[in-house]
Amino acid sequence: MKEIIYFLKNLKSPVREKEWQKIEQMLDKKEENVGNKPFLGGRNWVWPAVAATLLLLVGFGTMFLWNFETNFGNFALMNQQEQMEVELDADEYNHLTHREFLVGKARTQAKPAVVTPSSDGSNVVPYRTTLPNGENWLVYLSVMHMEENCTANLAYINDKALGVNLVPRNKECSEFQSENEAFQLQMTSSGQTDAMTLVLQDLPYRGSSTNGKLSLELKAVY
Amino acid sequence: MDHNKAKNLLEKCKMGDRKSQRKFFEQYGPFVKGVVSKYFSDPGQIEDSFIKAMYKILIKLDTLENEATLFAWMRRIAANEALMDIRKSKSRPNAESISEREFELKTTPTQSLDMELILQALESLPEGYRNVFNLYEIDGFKHREVADILGISINTSKSQLIMAKKRLRSILEKLGFTGMN
Numbered sequence: 001m002k003e004i005i006y007f008l009k010n011l012k013s014p015v016r017e018k019e020w021q022k023i024e025q026m027l028d029k030k031e032e033n034v035g036n037k038p039f040l041g042g043r044n045w046v047w048p049a050v051a052a053t054l055l056l057l058v059g060f061g062t063m064f065l066w067n068f069e070t071n072f073g074n075f076a077l078m079n080q081q082e083q084m085e086v087e088l089d090a091d092e093y094n095h096l097t098h099r100e101f102l103v104g105k106a107r108t109q110a111k112p113a114v115v116t117p118s119s120d121g122s123n124v125v126p127y128r129t130t131l132p133n134g135e136n137w138l139v140y141l142s143v144m145h146m147e148e149n150c151t152a153n154l155a156y157i158n159d160k161a162l163g164v165n166l167v168p169r170n171k172e173c174s175e176f177q178s179e180n181e182a183f184q185l186q187m188t189s190s191g192q193t194d195a196m197t198l199v200l201q202d203l204p205y206r207g208s209s210t211n212g213k214l215s216l217e218l219k220a221v222y
Numbered sequence: 223m224d225h226n227k228a229k230n231l232l233e234k235c236k237m238g239d240r241k242s243q244r245k246f247f248e249q250y251g252p253f254v255k256g257v258v259s260k261y262f263s264d265p266g267q268i269e270d271s272f273i274k275a276m277y278k279i280l281i282k283l284d285t286l287e288n289e290a291t292l293f294a295w296m297r298r299i300a301a302n303e304a305l306m307d308i309r310k311s312k313s314r315p316n317a318e319s320i321s322e323r324e325f326e327l328k329t330t331p332t333q334s335l336d337m338e339l340i341l342q343a344l345e346s347l348p349e350g351y352r353n354v355f356n357l358y359e360i361d362g363f364k365h366r367e368v369a370d371i372l373g374i375s376i377n378t379s380k381s382q383l384i385m386a387k388k389r390l391r392s393i394l395e396k397l398g399f400t401g402m403n
Binding site: 001004005007008009010011012013014015019020022023024026027030031 | 238240243244247248251252253255256257258259260268269272273276277280281337340341344356359360387390391394
């Protein structure tokens with residue numbers, strides 16, 4: 001048996017030219033396929049193609065994300081800048097609008113529209129007086145002296161509009177009194193100086209710290 | 223062919239040099255064809271399987287790591303290619319149908335005829351026996367490898383090898399071979 005096995009192990013069969021020609025044709029065909037289709041010639045071209053596609057997708061995805069983040073950052077920055085510019089523009093607009101309003105107003109009015117008790121067109125004259133407690137008041141009065149008649153009007157005390165008519169108590173028109181006798185106005189002359197005294201039976205408005213009858217000497221402001 | 227020439231021939235074959243490949247075919251082809259021919263009785267099948275095996279050897283020479291194992295490497299490729307063709311064709315009678323087949327004696331007492339008789343005795347074995355005998359005893363595969371290649375269990379491979387040797391011994395004794403131990 002050993003001889004048989006040895007014989008079979010070293011068995012050789014003669015080869016023929018025809019067999020070599022077939023092998024050569026197969027080799028030529030393989031080289032031709034590899035040479036003409038280097039990428040598609042192999043049987044495992046699908047996986048490299050899939051891998052290449054995935055790489056392309058990942059590459060595009062990464063590039064897209066990078067661009068998106070960059071654009072988003074730029075957009076955020078631009079948006080912030082635009083917002084700041086808008087705020088600045090709004091502030092500027094407000095300043096400009098306000099200034100234009102003031103300028104326009106200055107152009108249309110000779111003076112600023114400062115409302116005072118004496119600007120109502122009547123002969124109201126401001127007087128200054130000092131209370132016993134040291135408070136300073138402005139009293140606005142109008143006194144009209146005519147030939148046969150005279151009238152007086154207590155228009156304001158400080159910013160409090162009163163509009164109280166005072167009627168004369170004598171022909172000389174030296175004393176005036178309100179109908180309810182709460183206000184009295186007395187005019188006295190001593191030499192070359194005239195003096196006016198406002199007598200208050202009660203406080204004309206709340207907030208004053210003084211009670212009872214009060215005689216106030218009025219001094220012309222101008 | 224000395225070692226340097228053989229190495230030079232292999233390098234040129236790896237590079238695809240056609241003349242060297244033809245020389246390789248002429249030098250190692252008979253060995254490869256001898257391996258393949260043990261698995262077939264039909265010359266056409268032997269030729270087809272040999273061409274495929276030789277082509278595969280030539281295009282896979284660059285995977286040969288150790289040149290000293292060239293023959294073992296070629297033997298495995300050739301055996302596997304032959305077995306693949308057997309699986310595809312299934313042209314040979316199976317073990318059951320051949321088991322009762324009578325071996326036809328050829329009585330020419332020359333050495334060449336002895337070789338032919340030995341091959342005929344081998345061919346007369348059932349396919350399963352012959353394949354296990356060739357793979358294990360001739361081509362050097364282990365029982366585990368034979369079992370994997372043929373899709374059988376290791377124990378089947380071992381038992382079929384014993385039966386193949388017994389049957390082959392019986393046939394050769396009928397042919398006049400003596401001392402078959």
